[in-house]
Amino acid sequence: MVETIVRVRATGHTYTIRSRYLIGADGARSSVLDSLDIPVDGKQLNTAFNVHIKADLSRYLEVRPGSMNWILNPDAPQWSAVGNFRMVRPWDEWVVSMHPASKNSAPFEPTEKDILDRLHQMIGDQGTTPIEILSSFRWTINDQVARSWQKGNVICIGDAVHRHPPINGLGSNTCISDAYNLSWKLAYVLKGLANRLILDSVTVERKPVGNNVVRRANDGMEAHRRIWATIGLTADERKKQTGIMAQADTEGRELRKQFQAALESTDAEFQALGIQMNQIYSDSPCVVIEKDDTDKPNMESLDFIKDQIVSTYPGFHLPHVWVAKDGQSHRKSVLDLCGHGAFTLVTSIGGEGRRNFATAVEGKRPGLTVNVVSIGWRQEYMDAYGDWEKTRGVEDDGAVLVRPDHFVAWRCKSIKSAGPDRLDQVFASILPTP
Incomplete structure (x- = not known):
């Protein structure tokens, strides 16, 4: 149990709350993180x-x-x-x-x-x-990141553990992602669907994201400082530099070029879908990768800040594609078919047996919901523009298992490579029982 002493500032009255868990989402001056004595790197x-x-x-x-x-x-x-x-x-x-x-x-x-x-x-x-x-x-x-998101039954998220300037608008997005990551895991523990060890994956999955976000936001701030330095960091320097920039000579031309280059160096602030979406949990205990699944995206030639990786490889965020019930129905994102507190198994033609596999898993784990969705020709949902077939990374009768937070937990290329017992084994790994 966690004991929290609360003081009402207006009256000075204090009282104690006893809880199984405590979530410290109390911002960059987090008293919860301070009470855990978790070091914060940076300054x-x-x-x-x-x-x-x-x-x-x-x-x-x-x-x-x-x-x-x-x-x-x-x-x-x-x-x-x-x-x-x-x-x-x-x-x-x-x-x-x-x-x-x-x-x-x-x-x-x-x-x-x-x-x-x-x-x-x-x-x-x-x-x-x-x-x-x-x-x-x-x-x-x-420019600060906590060394861990948690200690015992106390878990910190948001600005409490990653603190940075608002460049790229990464703050709220990252805080919400932290909460999204933690909430389903904590819910599963409280419902008795998983061992509390699943909560240890919060730091494993989210700290690398926090590291990247803090670095990117501060790099973006430095890009702005280069603009300011070009013009001058004091009033006297700015008056001098702006005067030089107006000169029709070599000195003026060079300074104008420097200023333009400094402006263009902020491009990553506005063309940075990658840093938002490239959150990868492939090393997490809440992800299972088959030995024959060797198609992990090659990121060596990727601009990690600007370019989004679109993949269903385990540990990656489920890609958005449009699907529809039929030609007369409103389209919807495949993301809207998943989540809502449940795992979702996405398959296609030839994968009908997956429903029985999911039902069997639910039978062994009372309270667990594994929804099954089939996308493709004459399936439950049509692949509106053919994008799911291009991005799913598995055969028609393969399957992609999506976590409640829209991250891919597991996939198998074909029903031949993963029989009825395999899904149960996957859940035993992802959700160790209490």
Whole structure:
């Protein structure tokens, strides 16, 4: 059991909660992780300032609309040398991030006047645009990853274990993926469908993802700093550099080239489906790989940041393809046929016997649900554009077993290579019984 002492800040009252498990999803200042004495590798790099505002900026975005706009003013103050407007609602609600140009800058606590003056400077409106400040707060730019996600019956997820700048928008996506990974496993343990050892796979599966995300987000931040460095890290440098950029000489041309190259180096921030989707669990105990399944995707020539790996190899995320009940039905993603707290066995023509295999497994494990879906010619679902046949990685009578979190747990090339007992053996490996 885990004992958690809770203090109500408003009253000072404390009480104790006893639970089988505790999930620490309490952010980058996680007191839960701290209480576990799990080391966090990396460091805090800097601080930044966010302001949530209402301001009608439609006239500035009429010609060039965008959900994010970076602003670099030559005469900007050091505490907010660079900033961006992130749209909340078009075009009158924004979150404005203000960054110092250099690392390890001394913290600065701006007054409301400082904030308003800086906002008007960023807008370039000479103070004419009405601005309502809804909230403001300081936050820390981190480059940190916990060495483990868990200790005993306490498991931490989200920003508690991976802390990074918001470049690429990886924060919420990764936190939700952590929760998606943990939730089905914890549910299966609490329902008595699996031994608690299954929870040890959370660190095995998610820490590599956290490592990659933190690295990518900080690399992206460095790409932005290269832009800032080209223009100048202080007001005096920026005035000098922007003047040089306007010169019709060799020095001006070279600096303009450097600036353009720095801008283009941020391309990975906006063309980065790979870092979002290439989460691979092939080394996990919750995945089974057949000895004859040697078709693991070759990633040596892959741009891991930009290019998504589309594969049903065990440990990979199930690819999205369109299917439909028939030619008159609305199409749906194969992803929507899976999940919902259950395992799903996807097969095709000749794989009808898989239903009996799944039923047999369910019979041995009361409470376990193994849905069976058949995709193909005159099957339960039609392969709307032929994409499932191209990506499934197995023969018609083969099968792909999908976990509740949409990751492939196992696949077999053909029914000939995996008889009725094999599915039971796979589940015994993935879900060790209590």
